[in-house]
Amino acid sequence: MSSSYIAFSVPDIGEEEIAEVVATLRSGWLTTGERTAQFEREFREYTAAERALAVSSCTAGLHLALAALRLKRGDEVITTPLTFCATITAILHAGATPVLADVDEDGNLCPDSVRDRVTRKTRAILPVHLAGLPCDMDRIWQLARERGLAVVEDAAHAVGASYRGTPIGASSAPSDAVAFSFYATKNLTTGEGGMVTTGRADLYERMRMLALHGISKDAWNRYAREGSWFYDVVEPGFKYNLPDLLSGIGLHQLRRLESFIAARRNIVELYRELLGDIDELELPRERPDRRHAWHLFCIRLRLERLNLDRAEFIERLRHRGVGASVHFIPIPLLSFFQPWAALSRNACPRALALYPRLVSLPLHPRLTADEVRRVAAITKQILLRARRAKRTYAPCA
Numbered sequence: 001m002s003s004s005y006i007a008f009s010v011p012d013i014g015e016e017e018i019a020e021v022v023a024t025l026r027s028g029w030l031t032t033g034e035r036t037a038q039f040e041r042e043f044r045e046y047t048a049a050e051r052a053l054a055v056s057s058c059t060a061g062l063h064l065a066l067a068a069l070r071l072k073r074g075d076e077v078i079t080t081p082l083t084f085c086a087t088i089t090a091i092l093h094a095g096a097t098p099v100l101a102d103v104d105e106d107g108n109l110c111p112d113s114v115r116d117r118v119t120r121k122t123r124a125i126l127p128v129h130l131a132g133l134p135c136d137m138d139r140i141w142q143l144a145r146e147r148g149l150a151v152v153e154d155a156a157h158a159v160g161a162s163y164r165g166t167p168i169g170a171s172s173a174p175s176d177a178v179a180f181s182f183y184a185t186k187n188l189t190t191g192e193g194g195m196v197t198t199g200r201a202d203l204y205e206r207m208r209m210l211a212l213h214g215i216s217k218d219a220w221n222r223y224a225r226e227g228s229w230f231y232d233v234v235e236p237g238f239k240y241n242l243p244d245l246l247s248g249i250g251l252h253q254l255r256r257l258e259s260f261i262a263a264r265r266n267i268v269e270l271y272r273e274l275l276g277d278i279d280e281l282e283l284p285r286e287r288p289d290r291r292h293a294w295h296l297f298c299i300r301l302r303l304e305r306l307n308l309d310r311a312e313f314i315e316r317l318r319h320r321g322v323g324a325s326v327h328f329i330p331i332p333l334l335s336f337f338q339p340w341a342a343l344s345r346n347a348c349p350r351a352l353a354l355y356p357r358l359v360s361l362p363l364h365p366r367l368t369a370d371e372v373r374r375v376a377a378i379t380k381q382i383l384l385r386a387r388r389a390k391r392t393y394a395p396c397a
């Protein structure tokens, strides 16, 4: 058995990406320009979105979308506790109050639980497509329509996923905006980066203005005769643009994305074949009406059958040369959010019960079949050794 470490996630950067970065460096234009415009065009085409804005991160994209919706202090945004902290901080930075609903059996935002949380103050719903499996969107959209709410999707894991035949991010879907992440571990990476898609012209124009200091393009045009040095600022904006240096990487990653997802899917199939017969764990489910982007392969330990806990399991994996992770530490367990999350209306018992069981195994396009077999064999050994003795009951007299 090889002793080399199997990393949880490794970016798949090809020669095209490297050559594009070098060409950009030599071009004399490093910041947002023609390569970013091209990346936005191709991303629009891939997701069937009418508009796409390249941004510096998914966090920036979520913040921009919520800011563009003009949320006021006291407005509420309902989201999931099983997410990265950025989902919540984006809501806070937009000036609104996050409200936690609970999760469904996939670990995704549960529509029934969202319905319970809606009040007169609710303005938006923010679903997160955990691991790359789309949420139950029809029921979320229906609720949003009934109650006049906006929907902003955190699609950090879901580039390439689709729901009932429609790509996540498509403008034929009723969401107001969809934010994607190109962080180093994500399905498509530019190192750091993101994209927001929307079908709404007003939202797009406002996001574009806010993404670049609040500089008004209209004012720019109006005063163009003043000369190219003139600009006007109509709001205190942010600095959220994606530079050409990174968009060039994104262009090639996007062209390779389908092959990445196919490779991820093959690895998942192999994991299923090798781990399917172990009673001590549950494998992630697929849904026939959704295309899973397979960003993460999250297994669930059956702790009642084991005499080890999740931390110990991950430590044993690490000791045997396998990197693993957890997605996610529920928001109520993070210090900053604790006092607020302790409010009874933010209660999410299902997410908290799921958390101690969650382990994400290595999944990335460069993982070889041999490495997957090694991860599966080690996982199996650890679990079988930690198997709790079956209780036997004496028959009734």
Ligand SMILES: *Cc1c(COP(=O)(O)O)cnc(C)c1O
Residues within 6 Å of the ligand: 056, 057, 058, 059, 060, 083, 084, 086, 087, 128, 154, 156, 157, 180, 181, 182, 183, 193, 194
């Ligand atoms: C990675 C991630 C983000 C943040 O993405 P960035 O591009 O790093 O800002 C947001 N939400 C979820 C669920 C994530 O996994």
